[in-house]
Amino acid sequence: MHSEKESVTEVNQLARLTSLLLVDADPSLLSVLRKSLSPLFDLVEVAENATAAEELLSRIHFDLVISDSHLPDYPGLELVRQLRKQGDATPVIFTSAATEQEAAIEALRLGAADFLVKPFVPEEVVTAARLCLDSAERQGDAISPQQSVEGSCVNGGLIGSSAVVTAVCDVIRRVAPMPSTVLLDGESGTGKELAARAIHDWSGRSGGFVPVNCGAMTGELLESELFGHAKGAFTGATQARDGLFFYANGGTIFLDEIGEMPMTMQTHLLRVMEEREVRPVGGNHSVPVDVRIVAATNRDLKTAVEQGTFRADLYYRLNVLTIRMPTLRERKEDIPELASWFATTISAELGLPQPQIDKVALHRLKQHDWPGNVRELKNVVERCLLLRNCPSECLDGTDFSVASGSGALGENANELLLETVERQHILRVLELESGNKSAAARLLGVSRKTLDRKCRAWEAEEG
The missing domain is CATH 1.10.8.60 (Helicase, Ruva Protein; domain 3)
Structure with a gap:
């Protein structure tokens, strides 16, 4: 048996390792993720419920936690709430089923570094984990920012050394530290979200990266999710809730499929961009926000403006800098x-x-x-x-x-x-x-x- 002194020494040694905790009730998923993520971490621990995760967290400092939002004994969201109350700021990536939109939104409210919707492939988790590590290392001056963004640009959809990919990465490096709005233009499947994450990762902003699919929700729901709502603002609004702009404060919000945003929401978004503050649905007061906006579209917004389906003033606000994502045919x-x-x-x-x-x-x-x-x-x-x-x-x-x-x-x-x-x-x-x-x-x-x-x-x- 180890002595108590030897046990403390062992735990302290573990604390200096790059460490990851995976929490999920599915043993097969844990096995796959452990295998995929092991190259990034010196230590990978797994837990199939929140109680086991709590025990591990009490003994070992983890550089990253990847947890399902729902666990057998109590929610993974609650586990992280407890960590935050204890002053533990360990980055957390939440995972949730495709139908659990509320869980994903709540994860962002808890300050999650990212959330991934199941089913996903391991490379998505690897990319998200790598970006978390890069961000943490950069804050600790462990690596240079250039290494971080280059690492982001050679994973997932932007793998490659062609001239067009190299040019995109060069532009990302130059514009990411600036507060300017960026519009990512390109066909579906060209890696626009990956580029948006790289922009945020290189930006040095202290807040999180919050992706939103503007084409997946009605105008009323999208307004509530982006800006929040007051208690009683509409049927079912039993309590006040902050919006995703609030939780992206100090960070980046990624507005994917911006061309699908309803016209009424385009008006609200334009006001937010001009005034740098949001007003919750049904609220009486506006809240200042410091949010970097990165938008993406696979539509020709200029044509949409000519056809009257997209506001011209919003288009010019978004079109400060457009990065065109190359098709695979071009590389x-x-x-x-x-x-x-x-x-x-x-x-x-x-x-x-x-x-x-x-x-x-x-x-x-x-x-x-x-x-x-x-x-x-x-x-x-x-x-x-x-x-x-x-x-x-x-x-x-x-x-x-x-x-x-x-x-x-x-x-x-x-x-x-x-x-x-x-x-x-x-x-x-x-x-x-x-x-x-x-x-x-x-x-x-x-x-x-x-x-x-x-x-x-x-x-x-x-x-």
């Missing part, structure tokens, strides 16, 4: 690096051997137009990994095959008719998701409606 020289990155991270997530991508496969990948950009490439690599024991075509009209039993992406595979391959692939993904069509549709990159239609057609064929 095909980055495809080998991107494909290798996805193959490595996804194979680790799925517990599969890392494949070798041969020259023929890479050539075929470069011939594709990639309308879905980097997100589409990731989905293609994932499909091929899932079907590593089955010959398949992973791109429509392209013979991009997975060698049977070899774990390689290459040309030495037998071919099946595309319809048969598609059916086998979809059925395999449905099996992996235990028949959950919504989850399978997300993994396949298609709509639930499309998946239902295909399944009904196959059922009809079978009589």
Whole structure:
């Protein structure tokens, strides 16, 4: 047995390590996250409930906590409330189910560094954790800011050394420390949110990064979430609540899909940008805020202004500096690096051997137009990994095959008719998701409606 003195020494040594605590009731998810995040941390501990997490937190200082918002014994949100009451400012990344929007908003109110909506892939968690570490290290002068932002720009959607990606990263480095509004323009799947996070990470701002999807909510709900509301402001407003602008104070708010914002909300946002203060819905007083705004759109806002669907004055307010995110078609020289990155991270997530991508496969990948950009490439690599024991075509009209039993992406595979391959692939993904069509549709990159239609057609064929 260790003596008490030896135990204290051991704990103190652990406290000097880069340490991570993962808290989730799902053991399989904990295992996947532990494997994915271990390269970033010297020590990774896991807990399946809040009580176990509390015990670990009482003994070890953690540099980062990643916790589900709902745990078996009591909410992860409550766990963090207790930490904050004790003066513990450990950064926390919350995770929550896609339907738990309220939990995600409450997480931001507690000062969470980030929140991730399930289901997610480990690379999203790795990127979020890396940004937290970079921010903490920069505050402690452990690394230079340039190293931090460059680290952000070579993860996820902005992996690559092409001239266009290098140019984007150079612009981010120059503009991030400034308070000016930035508009990120580009097609879906080009990495606009990653660029926004890099801007915040390089900015040196003390507050958090708060992402908001402006196209996911009605105007009334969006106004309440952004600006907060007073008690009794509308039916169901049983208590006053602060908005996301309040919780982004001192930090950055990322307004994604800004082109989808209803006109009434555009008016309110313009007033906030001009006056630098927000008034909660139903409130009598405005509250000053210091928030850096980064917006993103895949629409042509200038055309929207001409068509009368977007306010001209708001457009000019947002268009202080526009960073155009390049499509994958414009940087095909980055495809080998991107494909290798996805193959490595996804194979680790799925517990599969890392494949070798041969020259023929890479050539075929470069011939594709990639309308879905980097997100589409990731989905293609994932499909091929899932079907590593089955010959398949992973791109429509392209013979991009997975060698049977070899774990390689290459040309030495037998071919099946595309319809048969598609059916086998979809059925395999449905099996992996235990028949959950919504989850399978997300993994396949298609709509639930499309998946239902295909399944009904196959059922009809079978009589």
